[in-house]
Amino acid sequence: MPKLMLALDVLDRDEALRIVEEVKDYVDAIKVGYPLVLSSGLEIVKDIKKLCNKEVICDFKVADIPATNEKIAKVTLKYADGIIVHGFVGEDSVKAVQDVAKKLNKKVIMVTEMSHPGAVQFLQPIADKLAEMAKKLKVDAIVAPSTRPERLKEIKNTAKLPVITPGVGAQGGKVEDIINILDDNDYVIVGRAIYQSKNPKEEAKKYKEMLTK
Numbered sequence: 001m002p003k004l005m006l007a008l009d010v011l012d013r014d015e016a017l018r019i020v021e022e023v024k025d026y027v028d029a030i031k032v033g034y035p036l037v038l039s040s041g042l043e044i045v046k047d048i049k050k051l052c053n054k055e056v057i058c059d060f061k062v063a064d065i066p067a068t069n070e071k072i073a074k075v076t077l078k079y080a081d082g083i084i085v086h087g088f089v090g091e092d093s094v095k096a097v098q099d100v101a102k103k104l105n106k107k108v109i110m111v112t113e114m115s116h117p118g119a120v121q122f123l124q125p126i127a128d129k130l131a132e133m134a135k136k137l138k139v140d141a142i143v144a145p146s147t148r149p150e151r152l153k154e155i156k157n158t159a160k161l162p163v164i165t166p167g168v169g170a171q172g173g174k175v176e177d178i179i180n181i182l183d184d185n186d187y188v189i190v191g192r193a194i195y196q197s198k199n200p201k202e203e204a205k206k207y208k209e210m211l212t213k
């Protein structure tokens, strides 16, 4: 049974904490990114963890030179349980983050192919190579799209690593199209379909039940 990760891309601290309180019984992990951290500060990660005691991943899609990546990882992983990085910048940049994460026993998750339509333009042509690189570097997980189930399957087969997969809900991806590709170590990411709904708690419960079947 894959796990449920909430993408909490709201712009207000109080709203974020209210949603976490509502959905905490149904989500296994929470992903925060620039929308929430730039509007509320990185300490929101600490506040979310205190409230729900769930894994919190920072989706910063880090893509810089090794020295800068290292600094970003040090600051982020002070609070977060994991950090998402880009692989297209090269092995050395990813390794710099892994070195920090290993010392702190935290996760590094690497993007292969993104879930939006524009990803076919530049990322998709190199996504299989990125999956091979992720396998070689033994990152903790990769990001691959649930909006393209056949690509999700190919990338997962290549990397042979846990997958976190965005695109279900608002981007058109469907749980039923990907559930058979995933296993217990994988995460399905759902954002707007939960936090923008009239009843986030009910929606989170619905997705959790879909993943349990």
Ligand code: C5P
Residues within 6 Å of the ligand: 007, 008, 009, 033, 059, 111, 113, 114, 115, 116, 143, 144, 145, 166, 167, 168, 169, 170, 171, 189, 190, 191, 192, 193
């Ligand atoms: O609201 P929605 O369910 O589309 O949220 C998906 C989340 O996953 C967003 O936080 C988005 O930034 C992120 N993401 C994605 N595609 C990727 C990597 C991350 O949609 N390849």
